[in-house]
Amino acid sequence: MSVVGFDLGYQLSYIAVARAGGIETVANEYSQRHTPSVVAFGEKLRFIGTSAQSQVGNVKNMVWGFKHLIGGKFSDPAVQEEIKRLPFKVVEQHDDRIGIKVTYLGEEQVFSPEQIMSILLVQLKKTAESSLNMKVTDCVVSIPLFFTDAQRRAMLAACKMASINCLRLMNDTTAAALAYGIYKQDLPEASEKPRHVVFVDVGDSSLQVAVCAFNKGKLKVLATAADPSFGGRNFHEKLLTHFSGEFKKKYKIDTLTNPKAHLRLRNECEKLKRLMSANTTLIPMNIECLMDDKDVSDRMKRADFEELCSDLLLRVSAPCKAALQASGLSKSNITAVEIVGGSSRIPAVKHILAEVFGREVSTTLNQDEAVARGCALQCAMLSPTFKVREFVVQDITSCEISLSWNALTDEEEGHCVIFGRNHQLPFSKYLTFHRKEPFELVAQYTSDCSKDVHLGKFIVKNVVPTAEGESSKVKLRAKLDIHGIFKVMKAELYEKLPPEPEPEPEKMETTAESGETGDKDGTGKKDQQTADSNAKAPDEHNATSEPQSSEQETEPPTASDQQETPMTTDEPQTPQPNDNTDNKDDNLDDVTLANNKTKTVPEQQPEAKKPRKPKIQVVSLPIESLIPGLSKSEIDTALEMEGKMAAQDKQEKDKMDAKNAVEEYVYEMRDKLDMQLKNFISEKDQGTFSRLLSSTEDWLYDEGEDQQKSTYIDKLVQLRTLGDPVVKRWKESETRPQAFDDLGRALVHYRKILDLYAQKHELYDHIEETDMKKVQESVDTKQKWMEEKMHTQGKVAVHCDPAVYTSQIVYERENLQRTCDPIINKPKPKVEPPKDEEKPTTDTTNKEGENKQSQPEQQSTSTESKTDEKGSKMDTESQPNKGSNDMDLD
Numbered sequence: 001m002s003v004v005g006f007d008l009g010y011q012l013s014y015i016a017v018a019r020a021g022g023i024e025t026v027a028n029e030y031s032q033r034h035t036p037s038v039v040a041f042g043e044k045l046r047f048i049g050t051s052a053q054s055q056v057g058n059v060k061n062m063v064w065g066f067k068h069l070i071g072g073k074f075s076d077p078a079v080q081e082e083i084k085r086l087p088f089k090v091v092e093q094h095d096d097r098i099g100i101k102v103t104y105l106g107e108e109q110v111f112s113p114e115q116i117m118s119i120l121l122v123q124l125k126k127t128a129e130s131s132l133n134m135k136v137t138d139c140v141v142s143i144p145l146f147f148t149d150a151q152r153r154a155m156l157a158a159c160k161m162a163s164i165n166c167l168r169l170m171n172d173t174t175a176a177a178l179a180y181g182i183y184k185q186d187l188p189e190a191s192e193k194p195r196h197v198v199f200v201d202v203g204d205s206s207l208q209v210a211v212c213a214f215n216k217g218k219l220k221v222l223a224t225a226a227d228p229s230f231g232g233r234n235f236h237e238k239l240l241t242h243f244s245g246e247f248k249k250k251y252k253i254d255t256l257t258n259p260k261a262h263l264r265l266r267n268e269c270e271k272l273k274r275l276m277s278a279n280t281t282l283i284p285m286n287i288e289c290l291m292d293d294k295d296v297s298d299r300m301k302r303a304d305f306e307e308l309c310s311d312l313l314l315r316v317s318a319p320c321k322a323a324l325q326a327s328g329l330s331k332s333n334i335t336a337v338e339i340v341g342g343s344s345r346i347p348a349v350k351h352i353l354a355e356v357f358g359r360e361v362s363t364t365l366n367q368d369e370a371v372a373r374g375c376a377l378q379c380a381m382l383s384p385t386f387k388v389r390e391f392v393v394q395d396i397t398s399c400e401i402s403l404s405w406n407a408l409t410d411e412e413e414g415h416c417v418i419f420g421r422n423h424q425l426p427f428s429k430y431l432t433f434h435r436k437e438p439f440e441l442v443a444q445y446t447s448d449c450s451k452d453v454h455l456g457k458f459i460v461k462n463v464v465p466t467a468e469g470e471s472s473k474v475k476l477r478a479k480l481d482i483h484g485i486f487k488v489m490k491a492e493l494y495e496k497l498p499p500e501p502e503p504e505p506e507k508m509e510t511t512a513e514s515g516e517t518g519d520k521d522g523t524g525k526k527d528q529q530t531a532d533s534n535a536k537a538p539d540e541h542n543a544t545s546e547p548q549s550s551e552q553e554t555e556p557p558t559a560s561d562q563q564e565t566p567m568t569t570d571e572p573q574t575p576q577p578n579d580n581t582d583n584k585d586d587n588l589d590d591v592t593l594a595n596n597k598t599k600t601v602p603e604q605q606p607e608a609k610k611p612r613k614p615k616i617q618v619v620s621l622p623i624e625s626l627i628p629g630l631s632k633s634e635i636d637t638a639l640e641m642e643g644k645m646a647a648q649d650k651q652e653k654d655k656m657d658a659k660n661a662v663e664e665y666v667y668e669m670r671d672k673l674d675m676q677l678k679n680f681i682s683e684k685d686q687g688t689f690s691r692l693l694s695s696t697e698d699w700l701y702d703e704g705e706d707q708q709k710s711t712y713i714d715k716l717v718q719l720r721t722l723g724d725p726v727v728k729r730w731k732e733s734e735t736r737p738q739a740f741d742d743l744g745r746a747l748v749h750y751r752k753i754l755d756l757y758a759q760k761h762e763l764y765d766h767i768e769e770t771d772m773k774k775v776q777e778s779v780d781t782k783q784k785w786m787e788e789k790m791h792t793q794g795k796v797a798v799h800c801d802p803a804v805y806t807s808q809i810v811y812e813r814e815n816l817q818r819t820c821d822p823i824i825n826k827p828k829p830k831v832e833p834p835k836d837e838e839k840p841t842t843d844t845t846n847k848e849g850e851n852k853q854s855q856p857e858q859q860s861t862s863t864e865s866k867t868d869e870k871g872s873k874m875d876t877e878s879q880p881n882k883g884s885n886d887m888d889l890d
Helices: 056-061 077-083 113-132 149-161 172-181 232-250 259-278 302-308 317-327 347-357 370-382 528-534 538-543 632-673 683-700 709-758 769-794 806-824 852-864
Strands: 004-008 012-019 022-025 038-041 046-048 062-064 089-092 098-104 107-111 138-143 165-171 195-202 207-215 218-227 283-291 294-300 334-340 392-396 401-404 415-419 427-435 439-445 454-460 472-480 486-497 615-621 623-626
Touching: 004 113, 004 172, 004 370, 012 113, 012 370, 022 370, 038 056, 038 098, 038 113, 046 113, 056 062, 056 098, 056 259, 098 113, 107 113, 113 149, 113 632, 138 149, 138 172, 138 370, 149 165, 149 454, 149 632, 165 172, 165 370, 172 195, 172 207, 172 218, 172 334, 172 370, 172 392, 195 317, 195 347, 207 317, 218 317, 232 259, 232 294, 232 302, 259 283, 259 302, 317 347, 334 347, 415 427, 439 486, 454 486, 486 623, 632 683, 632 709, 683 709, 709 769, 709 806, 769 806
Parallel strands: 004 138, 138 165, 195 334, 218 392
Antiparallel strands: 004 012, 012 022, 038 046, 038 062, 089 098, 098 107, 195 207, 207 218, 283 294, 401 415, 401 439, 427 472, 439 454, 454 623, 472 486, 486 615
16 A cells, blocks of 8 residues: 655645655656646647646646635635736636636647646656555645635545545645654653644745644644735745836836746746845846846845835734634743744744744754655555554644524524534534424535635435424434545434333243243243333434544534533444334243242233333435535546546657657767768768758658657668668677687686696696597687687678677687586595504494494594694594584595
8 A cells, every 4th residue: 555645735746655764755757856736738748747837938828826726616706816826717617616728739628626636646646656666546635724625625526536545635734743743752741731832834825823732642733823815926926026117117028918928037036035035145136038038137135025025024923823812822832833834934934933922933844845744644644554653633623614404493593503613623413403304404614714605505305204293303413524524424313113012921931940931932031121221212322432433522502402412422323223123022021930840820810001112213314415516427527538638648758759769869870970980881871871861850840740659660760770780880899809808818718727737737637638628629619710700800891791790709708618617617526534554443423333342442543543644633532423523525
């Protein structure tokens, strides 16, 4: 299972993967640890990431900044404000949806922001797969904490379009907090006061603040706040406006009217901002041919920049103060202030944060990669393949959610808040209604965190009155899931079944031997407590726990009486329908035994029938959810379209690679024909080949501009038919002399050994004469072959095919070695030690069947003659003992 975290930034995206050694940020095919969040559409293929960013001449089809369009409505004022910043065309689609119009494959096409996001996700997935060498299916994706329910659903839809299973949508600040806290070894224990840390994420398009509490093994988000429209791009726009006005005065050009010049100036303003964050000196800015073939230049220093952006800097403190107030903490309770995001490097921003929280900011985290690393950690925690330190992440929602319904009486308000702001998630609540007919609920935001307040409509069907015509009890389960998305999970109707009279008592027999009470069929008597428990009211079933949630729940106010009833357990399990209807015969009269004999109970007078306790039948009700967003069919259509576009990209890329191969071969051979290949081709062939190269080059920029892949392959084969033999002759001239030298050295080596053998040298005197004759014959044969080939090759012109190839020479040398080496490297036979001539002894290895009575005599004889005539000492005293220092004589 892959463990991947994606940080989908407004401007740049990062990928982090989990390996055995820890979390690692992945570099793309351009060796960059970040990938621009840009998708460009060409005439025949798409460009994604770094390649898309270079499409400056195709600005109208270069899509970026789509993160703030995803899941939004075209009529939303925030969306309209966002559209003003974008160079591409944004149009209105059905149901007030957003469409991005571009020119692709020669025609205008409209893509949804979800489709554009899925295209970027597919590219990031490929990069992760290339790094992991395995298929990526599961991941965790980061989103801003202020994303609405519709935006979160849209992100999940984009993941489905990219064939990715998103295990969790994680808030940016929560991911950064996880990356910070999981490695801390000095966190306070669970029973101690937590450590409070503030995380401030100043990205390119937004400012997010989260106040978190850390204990050992636990992260709890206390409060959040954000400014969705403030970020680094606001500083870029200030500089852009300033320099556009300056260039209009000095050079009489208006960059705001030229999209290409506008984009180039924007990029330069971003670079200038980064330089001013690190330097206080005057920083120059020079751009060549910005517009109308004019070179422009200007300069600025940090003090002037802070004065220019003074109104923007005032917006930094408001979300920070709001988050601190919502957490209920004071400045003295804050232990540290951690910053992430590219624009958090601005010195003025750091100074304001220090003033708000009363302490200097920390840079413990990697400001660019912390969010991606936190997402990868969360994915590892959710993955069964990785063992991660136990760490609980408790996140919260940033918006207040309420439900509305049609009130039946004046006393009923028809509205209640389900989840307040900064409410824990995931979390579930149960709502109880009393209705006679189907009804609907409307979910919406009640706070100012979003202009699009509508979350969805939920229609509860098949609601019927009771048998008496009264309102039925309906219980609903509302949930904030792990992604922060609101859902109405299920609805149940609790129906009371009519009571049944007690059955008449029957004659019963008991067997004393078994000590059990039974009926005629021999079955045991049911426990009376079981029957009683089956008749409990439905509210008593709410004490059961459901393993899907680990959080405590509270049952919200009912729709009938508006009274809140707290529950002290986890989510209740769904009672099974008709779970008590099969127990009507289980209640039997108790019988007391007087003795151990078998007897028949005398027939008693019938008593008045007592009504049984009522039974509860639980019926699941269907819920129709009318939620804004893409339907399943639309997601499937987009998924199919993504597959076709990917196939088109691959086909076009393969064709371009084939064309580039032809072009590269033409330029390479043209240069080599005038230099190293000049002597290896005849004048006639050189003229023919040069004309073919020139005609091919002209064809590439005329008719061959757009041809099939097979056409380029055929052209390359035609060129190689003439060019490859020339290249081969040149390479042979480079490698053949070295091959002859290697063969000559091998022959000299074997001739020296033959001379030593003739001199009866002790190294080779053990080799048989017939074997050495084989060596002699092989050396003579190879010597003769080499002399003949060298003589023949000397007569061949360099522009002709060689008489002998390097591969042949190498083969002959290896053949010579295979023949000679086994003979000359034959090891000498091992020599046995001299034996005692006076008295032969038995084998000293103590074999089976040895005469043990002769051992003392052998030992004394060996002791007397330990030293032989040459003065060599032999230790034979221990030889009779098998296995102790035995000498190997084999």
